[in-house]
Amino acid sequence: MLVIWNADHRAYKKLTILTQKNGCDTNVNGKISHQADTEIMTTTSANQYCSPQTKKTLRLSFSPSLITLGTAQLGLEYGLANRSGMPTATEAENILNTAHTxxxxxxxxxxxxxxxxxxxGHWLKTKKHHETKIISKLPPINAASSTNxxxxxRKFLNASIAxxxxxxxDLLLAHRGSDLLNEDVIKALEQAKIDGCIDNIGASVYDPEIAKCLIRSTPISAIQVPVSILDTRMVNEGVLEYAYGSGVAVFARSVFLQGVVFMKTVDLPRHLKPLLEPITALQHIASDLGLPMNALALNAVRDLHEIASIVLxxxxxxxxxxxxxxxSLPPLPKDVLDQILNVTRTIPHDIVNPSHW
Structure with a gap:
């Protein structure tokens, strides 16, 4: 079953779509194929959505799935809204299998x-998922350390590989993006790339100016930045547009702001009370569209044409x-995206930066 927009944009209308002769179908790998016979489109996958914009990732050597599974939760009790703690080893494997399927x-x-x-690593070894792409992060490098x-x-990289x-x-990000402004770090990573230990270099970044500097002056293939319906700084300050124009893949993280997007306004902690009004406004937008908040939050970011993948x-x-x-839902109407940006444009950065909580 697919979902398409009503003409008046006031609600999602669920319809079973029959593809006609020579119609467009999408398989589990997100590839478009033309079917000679009419059939029902029922397959849903993280690659199924056909973006109206071409995802331009010239420097990155692979195409990520539209959803990249974020795995901090597999090894830590992570997230403000996390009520279940770190999953067991069995549950972690179930998560990885569900993602792959x-x-x-x-x-x-x-x-x-x-x-x-x-x-x-245990899952990869036992399941032999050769088509998977692994993104990991280099811990912050202490430039003042006596160690070269x-x-x-190479020590950190070897530990991750093991x-x-x-x-x-496939892609190694500097967990503290500004580390890539250190010429010695860049040289070490480029040597690791030559040695075949990594395929691509990237950075995890919080600051828009550092992001722009890295795109401009370093050989990165990708950046990972916070983007959500509550945190649109990277959009407003031109980071996404600059990255896209430079052929740098953009991975959006914190799309649900550690679960804050889902929280009832009455449950917001005191330091997040300034979000009450914008969250209420976004809930009204979602309700008018007949969408749950998680779908609105996810697809508002997905529909930014600069985004290559969303880390969840x-x-x-x-x-x-x-x-x-x-x-896999159809694109949100442009007027809805504009409305969302208008609602959240003036939210102070300190409020939506988890490092300040």
Whole structure:
């Protein structure tokens, strides 16, 4: 079953779509094919949505799935709205299997995510998912350390490769993006790329100016930045547009702002009370469209044409299915996207920056 817009944009209208002769169909890998015979389109996957915009990722050597599974939750008790704690090893494997079955091929982890890399490594080894792409992160590098920077970089990288039980990492991000402004760090990573230990270099960034500087002056293939319906700084300050125009893939993280997007306004902690009015306004927009908040939040970010992939994490496997279904919904109308940006444009950054909570 697919969902399409009513002409008046006031609600989603659920219809079973029959593809006609020579109609457009989409398979589990998100590829378009033309069917000679009429059939019912029922398959849903994280790659199924056909964006009206071409995803331009010239520097990145692989195409990520529209959803990248964030795995901080697999190794830590992570997230403000997390009520279930860190999953067991069995549940972690269920999450990874559910993601893979749902068409997710890219997985985001980090050396600092507890046992996340080890759990992914065990899963990769036992399931032999050769088509998966692994994104990990280099811990912050202490430039004042007496240890040679290149030695530190290779030490951390080797530890990640060993934990993941692989011979290389498809994309290695500097967990503290500003570390890539250190020439020695860049040299060490470029050497690791030459040695076949990594395929792509990138950065996880919070600050728009640092993001622009890295795009302009370093050989990164990707950036990972916070983007949500409550945090649109990277949109407003031109980071996404600059990255896209430079051929740098943009991975959006914190799309649900650690679960704050889902919280009832009465449950907002005191330091987040300034979000009461914008969240209420967004809930009204979602209600008018006949959408749950998670679908509105996810697809508002998905429909930014600069976004290559959205990093999502879950504590339980069953939490993933709605996201995989929602990512395949049709694009939101442009006037709705404009309305969302207008609602959230003036939210102070300190309020939506989890490092300040």
């Amino acid at each position: 749902g068409g997710i091929t890219s997985f985001d982890t980090a050396r600092n995510y507890g046992c996340s890399e080890e759990r992914i 920077v290149s030695v530190l970089v 934990a993941l039980r692989t011979h290389k990492i 994490g879950v504590e339980r496997a069953e939490q993933l299915a709605p996201h995989i279904a929602n990512i």
